[in-house]
Amino acid sequence: MADTLDERWGVRVDSCERIVMSGGNALAWVGTPSGRLLAKWSVVPGRFSRLAELARLTTWLDGRGLPVSAPVPARDGRLQAEVDGVSMGLQRVIEGDLLDTADPAQVRAAGAALARLQDALAAYPDAARPPALAVACEPLTQRVTSWLDARAEHLPAAARDVLRGLVTAAPPDRLPRQLVHFDFRSANILFADNEVTAILNFEEAQHDHRLVELARAAILLGTRYHNWGPVPAEVRTEFLAGYQGRTHLAAVPGSAHDPGM
Structure with a gap:
């Protein structure tokens, strides 16, 4: 070396x-x-x-x-x-400490940082450059249905029925897909003075919906190297508030960067 x-x-x-x-x-x-x-x-x-x-x-x-x-x-x-x-x-080497999900200010700043990063990744000119980054994904409704069929036994039957009904009634999957980080969690976010100093480790980057990455990050935000469990509801609320303070899901750009449509 x-x-x-x-x-x-x-x-x-x-x-x-x-x-x-x-x-x-x-x-x-x-x-x-x-x-x-x-x-x-x-x-x-x-x-x-x-x-x-x-x-x-x-x-x-x-x-x-x-x-x-x-x-x-x-x-x-x-x-x-x-x-x-x-x-x-x-x-x-960038100096900083890993994101502390017990600090609401850091959690909000992380949400805003994810929104800013997604905005930038949507504009990346080589996002579809084969073969490294152009990874296709199934339609969102199909992915939820597959999850309900194979991995949702822990949910109450009534909840599964409600979710399946929502998916069945959903319109065709027209949410834009774009390049996303897809490993946005404490182990990969450095802070100093309550500001994000670095978003690390892009090795999981792939094409997917911004909404999917947001949901994944909101659940796994506190994960470092072990214990891949969900963060508390109040942490998810702060994270989403920071994200929506930067961008609104309903205003996400359309299909210009959607290789799957």
């Missing part, structure tokens, strides 16, 4: 604070003459093209003023370098 950073980025590693490995990926926090950096690499070739696309995406978001961790270009200008069967990227 140190040799690659020296050769490809011209960065000398003076120290390594820690290395974390998971699922074919590794991250190393390193000290360099220019400050703390984060090296991230993968040994799974099937992910390499997607990692390159995500590096371009975060660079574009950074250029539009979004709080993301943009990659540091290598000497040859590439954002993701492939060396000896490894794909590696480099970022600057």
Whole structure:
């Protein structure tokens, strides 16, 4: 790792604070003459093209003023370098603490940050660039019906019947789909002075409805690395208030960025 950073980025590693490995990926926090950096690499070739696309995406978001961790270009200008069967990227360490869902101000700010991020992702010009980011999804009504058929046994029968009736009576699925982050939760949101300093980890980015991402984030907002349980109702209320303070669901742009329609 140190040799690659020296050769490809011209960065000398003076120290390594820690290395974390998971699922074919590794991250190393390193000290360099220019400050703390984060090296991230993968040994799974099937992910390499997607990692390159995500590096371009975060660079574009950074250029539009979004709080993301943009990659540091290598000497040859590439954002993701492939060396000896490894794909590696480099970022600057952004200071901050993980989102605290016990702080209503942070929860509201997170809701507003998600709305702003979705607005930006809807305008991303390479959102349908194959094969890395163009992921299709089933119509929303079909997804709810499939869930009711296979995974809703824990709900009271009356509640299942009401929801099934609403889905059956719903008009054709015409909600726009767009590129979304899809892993918006405490582990990936950094705060400092009650402001979002970074939205991290775009590796789950895909095409879906803004509403689906909003619902998922509202439930899993407090999740860090374990205990994937729902946050309390009052946290969801604050989060939604922050989101709707920035954008209204009824006013979401139409089909211009909807590859599935």
